[in-house]
Amino acid sequence: MFDFLDSGQYDLLGAFWVTAKLALYSAIGSLIWGTALVGMRVSPVPAMRAFGTAYVNLVRNTPLTVVLVACSFGLNQTLGITLGGGSFEDIGFRLAVLGLSAYTGTFVCEALRSGINTVPPGQAEAARALGLNFTQVLTLVVFPQAFRAVVTPLANVLIALTKNTTVASAISAAEAAVLMKEMVENEADALFAVFAVFAFGFILLTLPTGLLLGWAAKRLAVKR
Amino acid sequence: MSSVLYDTPGPRAKRRNVVYTIGFLAVLGLAAWWMLSAMADKNQLAVEKWSPFVTDSRVWTTYLLPGLTETLKAAVLSILIALPLGALLGIGRLSDHRWVRVPVGTVVEFFRAIPVLLLMMFASGIYREYTTISSDFRPLYAVVTGLVLYNASVIAEVVRAGVLSLPRGQGDAAEALGMRKGQTMMYVLLPQAVTVMLPALVSQLVVIVKDTALGGAMLGFTELLSQNRQITANYGANTIATFTVIALIFIVINALLTHLAGRLERRLRQGKKSAAVNIPAQPGATEVKSDAISGA
Numbered sequence: 001m002f003d004f005l006d007s008g009q010y011d012l013l014g015a016f017w018v019t020a021k022l023a024l025y026s027a028i029g030s031l032i033w034g035t036a037l038v039g040m041r042v043s044p045v046p047a048m049r050a051f052g053t054a055y056v057n058l059v060r061n062t063p064l065t066v067v068l069v070a071c072s073f074g075l076n077q078t079l080g081i082t083l084g085g086g087s088f089e090d091i092g093f094r095l096a097v098l099g100l101s102a103y104t105g106t107f108v109c110e111a112l113r114s115g116i117n118t119v120p121p122g123q124a125e126a127a128r129a130l131g132l133n134f135t136q137v138l139t140l141v142v143f144p145q146a147f148r149a150v151v152t153p154l155a156n157v158l159i160a161l162t163k164n165t166t167v168a169s170a171i172s173a174a175e176a177a178v179l180m181k182e183m184v185e186n187e188a189d190a191l192f193a194v195f196a197v198f199a200f201g202f203i204l205l206t207l208p209t210g211l212l213l214g215w216a217a218k219r220l221a222v223k224r
Numbered sequence: 225m226s227s228v229l230y231d232t233p234g235p236r237a238k239r240r241n242v243v244y245t246i247g248f249l250a251v252l253g254l255a256a257w258w259m260l261s262a263m264a265d266k267n268q269l270a271v272e273k274w275s276p277f278v279t280d281s282r283v284w285t286t287y288l289l290p291g292l293t294e295t296l297k298a299a300v301l302s303i304l305i306a307l308p309l310g311a312l313l314g315i316g317r318l319s320d321h322r323w324v325r326v327p328v329g330t331v332v333e334f335f336r337a338i339p340v341l342l343l344m345m346f347a348s349g350i351y352r353e354y355t356t357i358s359s360d361f362r363p364l365y366a367v368v369t370g371l372v373l374y375n376a377s378v379i380a381e382v383v384r385a386g387v388l389s390l391p392r393g394q395g396d397a398a399e400a401l402g403m404r405k406g407q408t409m410m411y412v413l414l415p416q417a418v419t420v421m422l423p424a425l426v427s428q429l430v431v432i433v434k435d436t437a438l439g440g441a442m443l444g445f446t447e448l449l450s451q452n453r454q455i456t457a458n459y460g461a462n463t464i465a466t467f468t469v470i471a472l473i474f475i476v477i478n479a480l481l482t483h484l485a486g487r488l489e490r491r492l493r494q495g496k497k498s499a500a501v502n503i504p505a506q507p508g509a510t511e512v513k514s515d516a517i518s519g520a
Contacts, residue, residue: 044230044237047245051252061478062471063434065441066449070467073452078463079262121228134230142229163339170441177341181442184349191353195346203337 004187005197015179016201022096022165022175023205027158029101034108035143041113044134052109060106064167068099072171089174096168100161107157115150116142120224148220155213159206176201263464273462277469280459287455291440291448292473298364298436298447302371303429309372310379315409317384328380335377341438344370348443363446367439371432378431382424386417419492426485430478437474448473 004010040052059067072095075081083094119142127141169177176198183194233241263269276283316328335343348366351357357365390413398408439445448470455466 042227042229044227044233045241045244045248047248051248057479058475061430061434061475061482063437063449063474065434065437066467066471066474069441069449069452070471073456073463074467078268078461079266081262124228128228128231137229163337166339166341167438167441169341170438177339177345177442180342181345184345188349188353191346191349194349195342198342199334199338202339202342203334206337 002190002193002197004183004190004194010179010183012179012197012201015174015176016205018093018173019162019165019175019201020205022093022100022168022173023158023162025097026100026104026161026165029097030104030108030157030161031154033101033105034112037105037109038112038116039138041109042116042138056106056109059103060110062103064099064103064164065170067103068096068167068171071095071099089172092168092171092173095171096165096173099171100164100168104157104161104164107160108154111150111153111157112146114153115146118149119145145222148222151213151217151220155210155217158213159209162206162209163202268462268464273460274465276459276462277465283455283459287451288448288469288473291446291451294364294445295433295436295447298367298371298439298445299429299433301368302375302432302436305368306372306375306379306432307425309376311383311414313376313380314383314387315414317380318387320405332377332380335373336381338374340370340374340435341442343373344439344443346370347373363439363443366443367436367445367447370439371435374435375428375432378428379425382421382428383417386421386424387413389420390416419495422492423485423489426481426488430481433477433481434474 005012037052037056040048041056043049043052072092076091076095082091083098085091123141123145124137127137132140165175166177168175169181172178180194180198184191187194231237260269267273313328313332316324317332319325319328344366347369348362351362351365351369352359387409394412394416395408398412403412436445436447437449440447440450444450452463452466452470456463459466
């Protein structure tokens, strides 16, 4: 039943390796972009607040598929942006990282904002009383506590991101879902086995993330 | 709007904020100018690329509206099937019997851990090999199946959390009245849990509407997003304009749903306040909103 694994026709490990890389790069990108967005959303400058709010509300309500396909058709094929060139799949991969970061950043931003709300106001007031300015209050006092409070929501965002990497198959980044589509078409008599293999692969990717970050959330939680 | 994160701006801070605003707008303007000039280079800003969406009703009647209908059809079908199934799974997970709780829990956790696209592709393969559903309807069936399997497990968790969030006394009181377990769930716990869950359920609708687009990109489902090929083919490669319009339609639908969820939540909270006049407030159920740093 599982003999398609031995045929050497499919590069299963390679496909999941691309999925893992896609998830890792997008996670880094979306964490940075999400932190920047939340900084804008709570900043004293009205223009930044307006931009942050508008961006989050617009992008969060757009389907990820639309974001990625628009990256591919719009940015790449129409406007000729290749993000460094290379093969079709390389460009697809980089566009997918860009699109996933832009999309997931909004969810990171919302998670962090709820984390900022868990920090007692006395913390920020004390910091201001010491004469710290906005950037110092945020980076030295509020963010370190907020990050520790949002490990669990961020873990959920990261797990959702790992699952969302499959959407990159729509713009031909050579990850797991592309291979599964091919195998579903070629191995019609082993459908259940194919599905089991890919399901197992994704559980293997997401389960440790959840367990590790769940443990970290308990360790890092601010005891009040 | 004032915030505890920064002092009320004095004259110097006000001047500095103006400088930051100008700097930020300059960066934004530069990015926008770069994008627009890139579009102008490829002739994407030409009026005839955008005007069909306003002047030519056929774009809407032939492509966008039928696509939107398919999107909404898949979303509504999915939520209608997923809701009762999710409620059943959620109650099953709360069962006193181990032989119900454990298998249901495994099923829920399994389908929550797997990308919905894989479920759709698998369902599509199954329908192709083992059923006689014509290839015209197969994408719709596959999309709905994938969405139902995934969202039913998510709804199961929402239902479980909703029931568990109720005060213990509710279940105990029903038991003391001599109600059976089924009666306790049907007449006491679920009706109260539904009001708690409603906002989360409406937000789940947003997820469903967004995920239908997957079927368009990967399974040949003729929903809203997939119409971009037809439109750009018939109206002179107006890619940017088409994607802008499609994204805006999705955004409007989802923003309306989010708005609805917010209104429901506020109304439910008000309802609770008025009920609290008659019933003494439950300890631990009060929300400490004033402790929050930013009210934004």
